[in-house]
Amino acid sequence: MAPRIGVYVCHCGGNISEVVDIQKVMESLEGPVDVVQIKDHEHICSEVGQKLILNDIKENKLDRVVIAACSPQFQGITFMKTMEHAGLSPYVLEMANIREQCSWPHYDYPQEATKKAIDLTKMSLAKARLDIPLEKKVIPIGKRVLIIGGGIAGIQAALDLGDAGFQVYLVEKDPSIGGKMAQLSKTFPTEDCAACILSPKMADVPNNPNIKLMTSTEVKDISGYIGNYQVTVTRKALYVDPDKCTCCDKCVEACPVTVPNEYDEGLTTRKAIYLPSPIAVPHSYILDDKTCLGLFPLACSKCKEVCEPNAIDYDVYPTEEKFTVDTIIVATGFDIYDARQKRVYGLGKYENVFNALEMERMLAYAGEGKPLKDIGNRIAFIQCVGSRDEQVEHEYCSRVCCMYATKLACLLNRERPGKEIYIFYTDLRAYGKGFEEYYKRAQSEGIKYIRGRVAEILEDPKTKKLTLRAEDTLSRKIIESEFNTVVLSVGLIPNEGTRHVAGLLGLSRSQDGFLKEAHLKFRPVDTLIEGVFLAGTVQGPKDIPDSVAQAGAASSRAISLMNKGVYEAEPITAQIDESICIGCGMCADVCAYKAIEITVVDAHTGKKTAVVNEFLCKGCGTCAATCRSGAADVIGVSDHQISKMIEVM
Amino acid sequence: MDLQTKLRQEARKLLEEKLVDVVIGYEDEGAPLRTTPCFITDPQDVDRLVWNPFCDHNLARYLTARKDKAAVVAKGCDTRAIVVLINENQIERKNVNILGMPCGGIVDRKKIYNHLKNGDVREAVLKDKVITVKGLEFTADLMVDDFLADCCLSCRHRNPVLCDVQIGENLPPLDVKDEYKKIKQLEESTSEERWEYFRKTLSKCIRCYACREACPLCYCQQCFTDQNFPAWVGKTTDISDTIVFHIMRAFHTTGRCVDCGACERSCPNNVDIRMLTKKIAKDVKELFGDEAGLQLEEKAPLSFYNEDDPQDFIK
């Protein structure tokens, strides 16, 4: 059956009709049998105009509407609503943009503007003939959120969402939440004790009835889409029942195994059974089966023998758990750059070279009056180790190092007077609130800032003192000076967990390896995958306030999606003609949304074709233009439609 | 032992041990200067297999849409085509057993016909590197190397890039001075000259699609030329339609064409098809540094990008 098309040409109160010859446009459209009516109107977007359309659709049984008026980006939504009121799909409406594209820019060429208006209207007509009455796809969406990563960003997001009444699954691979912030001594620029401000927040997590905390847990698999993400997690065996453990420490005394303590960056040791940190949440001992003398078969069992509450059970195994969530927040954090790769600085080789996180731990101990070692009086910081360095392929600035070095320097300086502390920097970046003031204060307290990259460090084999060589680029002098201790201000890098989660969810990464936001300015916590958000350093280096702010933003974005109860997906999506598709996979390769999978569709013949997940697809059409066989197309902007538009030319 | 004997031995072993269901190779049907693809399933038949400079088909063509396990005789270029087919999900690596043949080049018999002024060749005997051709009124001794296909003269992958068994030792690389000499010459001529050149060569095309059928990478179930909604390419012999067919067929080989020359050799009317495909291969290499069919699990250049790809052509 031929379509019944109604065409409206709008005068736009003279905006169009003073340049474009409306009568001519209308005459040019006469002829084709499927053009049932051609009308003009002074203001088709007015209430009267819309009523006219409504009425015509009913009276003349129109099933397609072409409106030659302003830009669809201007009044498109208005007319789409009119279509809906009339009981038609809003996707059988086409607009010819004869105002922004004709009368306005070509006001001094009325004849040419009229010709162009005729062509554009004919093109819209050609497209309209092949329009399909599409409907928006509605998916119910619940109130369940998965948060991956229990650092400060993950904790903040979990608390925000939990407080707002959403069901939160907080998954953390380590035995305790807290992340990197839990290792810090104090925070810049206020010098609050990190553990003191963090631990109340950590404690709030298990106390929140809406948060299910899963530590020592890793995400194994995620499939599905917004409103229906199927999550599989692996929960490691803990061997210690946190409900029974009283933290009496007897097992630790009994354990014969001593290994480096991760929480202290290996500067101290722990046993194979241990408390992850003094502020650990959940506050429970765990048994590290990788360093234990042996569980299968049991080699020691001394800890179990001394455990009075009988909290230890060796006969437990990793388990898998599956659950469904509606949205996901990725907060997998960062790693510090492994400065051993910068061999000129001698980390791991020279006794008195440390990275900044090691210095954080040393200061934390010193603060408690239990210094780990004497670090001497002359201390140098080297900035931008693994940041802004093309040689190690980290061109970006890690944003926090200038300030944390300043903080560490101030703390060291104050800890015991008489120190001489130098910070060798590339550029000093004190951009945040209170940062510049903090930097000034550090200078007034005697910290010396030298602009220049350190070329190399040499260790005196006997005294273990370190000689630094650098050029002071301000005074143009070569500096060669001896120090007791050197601290490397290492940069932030994307971690393994992030790579893993990005792979599972199909999230794209920026050139620096951190996860890519949907839009750097306007959608900074969204990803291209609907219902997946980013929080904290997973998106790029940032300090604690920024991580917390972003976590809040991510939770509010998730809430605004979930609170509606339904998610409406645009019906303009890619479509694969399975009878033509040969399964070469190029469409899947170019899809930014991982919306296409190559699937065996006929088990008997083994025929593979591309299959589009219409909830993930955004209808960009890159797959269709990449497809050689013509199997991939976009419903609503089909190749056939565009070819008909070209034929008008 | 010569390569042909070795090849037969290997084929017999594969069939006898039931490691494969079929061996796809070349046989001599008696037509001079030619071989024919053959499909051997019985170990008794392996002596039908031949290996000589007339083995010009790209047998990768026969690997798609198979369910059995096949061994295939493959020259360097053929193995590159196989790599592309594996990367594009058309073959499973485990289902194909590649009998890799280091190849010194194959004969383009059209060159021989031209040399003989289209004298009717009734018989051809190959001995070492000399082909003795006989017609009704002539006999001539021709050197194989004087009649190699154009693609072989600029071949940089004479040895298999991927194989299960290699028959014979690697050949030394060919000293190729300028792989793209002809392309560059054409590029340097004027737009009018190029248009004239292509209009002339493509006007010989009768749209028989032999090129498409010979190409191992033209495996679409429905070619764009056969589509109706939309009909991107008219089915007429209007030169515009013919040129568009060739432009788009060539475009579809972007980063995939391995320059085996099968299309051009299959053409009954001597259309210079490789002048299009080779041009794209040159551009792909220049612009993106890619070369087709050298690595498994590699994305084709059009389904991949670098943020700093060249864009000086964009305003």
Next chain:
Amino acid sequence: MQEQPENWEPRIIAFLCSWCSYAGADLAGVSRRRYSPNVRIVKVPCSGRVNPFYIVKSLQQGCDGVLVSGCHPGECHYSNGNYYARRRFAILKRLLEYIGLEEGRVHFSWVSASEGDKFAKVVNEVTETVRKLGPATRLVKHSPVDGVVN
């Protein structure tokens, strides 16, 4: 350059990404920025949507010039469609010109939603380049195009 028939005006088709260049064209209109009226616009979701056939068919159809315009690198609404488009058109443009299509018939640009002026400038440049080349002849199909009758 060939002789141009009297009153001949170049006919140019433009495929514009709806998120950037199409909005840029709107902005040019809203700002009453004059530009040559020879261009007919087809709105596409992304420059990555533009199938090479669109360009080739337009040329066959007798368009004297073709313009494809999308978002600047790094600004694609769909993250990376323009990057794939860039590769595709790098090859296609070279190929078309190599077979003898005059340089200056097929154009590509990055125009953002805020670049109304740039849009006008690009259209003017394209029109002038095409005008100098004269009416398209090469690749134009003279027998009736299949299926053109509706």
